[in-house]
Amino acid sequence: MSDDPPDPEKVGDEGRPPSNSAYHALARRFRPQTFAEVVGQAQVVQTISGFLRQGRVPHAFLFSGSRGVGKTTSARILARAVNCENLQDIEPCGACPSCLDSLEGRSVDIFELDAASNNSVEDVRALREQASFAPLKGKKRVFILDEVHMFSKAAFNALLKILEEPPDHVVFILATTELHKVPDTVRSRCSVLPFRRIGESAIQERLAQICAREGKEIAPEVLAEIAASCMGGLRDAETALERILPLAEELDLEGFRRLEGRLGFQRALGLIGDCLEGDVGAALRYAQEASEIGAEERECLGEILSVCRFLFCIVADGEETLLIEAEGEWRDRLVSVANKTSLAYLDGMMQCLILARDRMRRFDDRRVLLELTLTRLARLGETRSLQELLEQAPAPSRAPTVRPAEPTPFPPTSSSRPDSRGPVDPRTAAPAQKPSPPSAGKAKEEPAPQAPPTPTDPWLQALEWVGKKKPLLRTLLVRGKPIWEKQAALRVELRPTGRLDRQLLQREDSARLLQAALREVMKRDVEVRFVLLDEANPPPPSTDSPAPKKPPSDEGLPELGREIKKTFGANLVDRRLEEPGA
Ligand SMILES: [Zn+2]
Structure with missing residues (x-):
């Protein structure tokens, strides 16, 4: 690949310069x-x-x-x-x-x-x-x-x-x-x-100079879009400018995107912002726009992936990171979105995008795959772990006095219900997560063996605290499923196996004891509610959950986080992803 487009200075094969044009x-x-x-x-x-x-x-x-x-x-x-x-x-x-x-x-x-x-x-x-x-x-x-x-x-x-x-x-x-x-x-x-990659502001300035020299006026947001999209390569930016120069005056950002057949980095960043808000509708509108301007779906995913990488570098290496070339307003916008997300979230997003890009090679209905992928990105937030939610909570005024508990392995339940899970499995902490119905394919969906829960988890610390006062209550709670409904409201789903257990959990002072434990550990007041479940009383749909509800068609779909973990191993992920076209 030559570093430059054909040029009259370049000597041709016969030793003569190629004809001018x-x-x-x-x-x-x-x-x-x-x-x-x-x-x-x-x-x-x-x-x-x-x-x-x-x-x-x-x-x-x-x-x-x-x-x-x-x-x-x-x-x-x-x-x-x-x-x-x-x-x-x-x-x-x-x-x-x-x-x-x-x-x-x-x-x-x-x-x-x-x-x-x-x-x-x-x-x-x-x-x-x-x-x-x-x-x-x-x-x-x-x-x-x-x-x-x-x-x-x-x-x-x-x-x-x-x-x-x-x-x-x-x-x-x-x-x-x-x-x-x-x-x-x-x-x-x-x-x-x-030679360094060139910063956007320098590129944009240069493009503006060329426009001035050519006596053309091009909307600054179009120049900014070109500068942001060319990854520090001035010549690519100049080539893009050259294509649009004849149309200069009439061209707005929308028209430019249509002309280029791509939505661009700025739009991709907007989409990522929408996904962070869990806005599935906005994510689907991106797919609609892509289709309207004739953008190639794989390229769209590539652009989103590139912007995810920018965010990843900012989150990992700080706002001033030199790992990316973004500058000026564009960098400010990246930083403001980066501040709303985490490495784990971006990791999930990028793996999802990489997988989908790969699948697109062999998939005819790319529009559907694009929509499905964007929907997943917008719903990634639903799978945020309990740990992550707690990290986002205001920091306690002083360090917890409770000694971090030893890792507590989850004791097996007396009855072997398929949906009994460990109390701190971060995946079960997803607000809208429902137990998978038993089925032939269930074995595949069983959670992979987990690393021991982190001893700094406030839930575990609170259980330790409860255990010192009421060991029996602790053994019941340890089998429960803690679900944070808000930052200061915890619902604990429990399945008491006997009348005495049920009575103990129904006593007001039981919930109050856990509340006191959480206050001790987290240094703030937490509303605690026990929800007792049995076969006739399945977990209620979490109508008060801040996360959007799952559409019914996703019933039984493995949780996205787990899916991504399995991405490079299990066949199940493949089947699920290609389902819409099957
Ligand atoms: Zn000279």
Whole structure:
């Protein structure tokens, strides 16, 4: 893959420049012609300036960095600078015969080789021969080798021979997107200059400059969208701008998205915000919009995934993280959404997206799969664990005085009811979770063996506290299912197995004791309600739960969190995911 689009300066296979065209003219007009115009590479430009000012340009450079960040452009400016007859400090004058030859693609001393298609040892031997001649017109012969990591091993060895004893009149500028593929022996003989990805604000500024130069006006939100979506690659941004430039005046953000056939990062972030709110309707509207503008569903998921990664980096590494290039307003928006979520949640989201993207390859009705996936993302919040809910509760004013309890293994119930579960299994803490009905496929849905519950769990601590006062009550509660209805209201679903147990649980002071225990542990008042269940009295639907209700069609569907855990192991997940089209 070449670092740049076709360009008149690039020498074709027959050694002649390819024919010019309006496209090339436009591309060249956009391209920086001086170091001052190079965007976002201050460090690199500073290093090159040092060499030029001292008149001691190294024989070999290695420009590394991702695509479209200015490597080839900088290489061409440097090539002109070393040959310019009238250098302006560090900038080529752009007017002397050498500069003009280069700008018009007919320089006899500046060579460009695309290593992606000229990577054999013969190509490098031809290069060596060229390098042995003195410059015809200028001061140096400059060889720009693009995508140099594509060289074969033999080609690298041949190149190394020249780099070991370069003629005085030669400058090599190697460029690569994959530095690790360039042998150390070659790297060590080059002055290696790392090119950074370019920040959005710099890209947006550059796009605005181009618009001004072209006498076009484009809505700032369109430029922001382009800048945010190009992942630090200026050339991709310029190419996108070039496509819309003829329509500039009439184009709003909506029109731009339609034209590009993609909803973009900003919209993806909006969707993630909706999902965090559990807004299934809004999530489905995203799918509708995607369909209306003809966006490819897999690409939509890819965009959402990219934005999830931004959020993940912010949550994991802090607001100032350098792991992402986001800047300005865009970063502010990312941070504000990141503050509402957690690593665990994003992890779940990303795994869901990765899985769906993979499935889409083999699935015809992609719209349905997109809708299903977005619905899942919007409902991920329902599976938040008890631990997570407690973490979100206001911090206690001082540390709990109760010594953390030892991990308490869940004792088996006297009757082996299929829906009896451990008290602290985070999955059972989901507000709307119902016990799975026994069925032939039930064995697969049985929860996987759990790690011992965390001893810092306030529920467990409270049970320990209760156990010191009323050991019998503790043994009953330990089999119960704690469900946080609000941050300060706990419902405990219990299945007493005998009359005495039932009576004990119905006594007012039992609930009050647990309440006191929770107050002791959590340093705040918690409303406690015991709900006694038996075969004739199934768990009530949690109408007062803040989470949206499950649609009936999802009855028996394994809880999403568990599903994701199983994603890379069990067949069940596959079957479930493809169900809508089956
Ligand atoms: Zn010049």
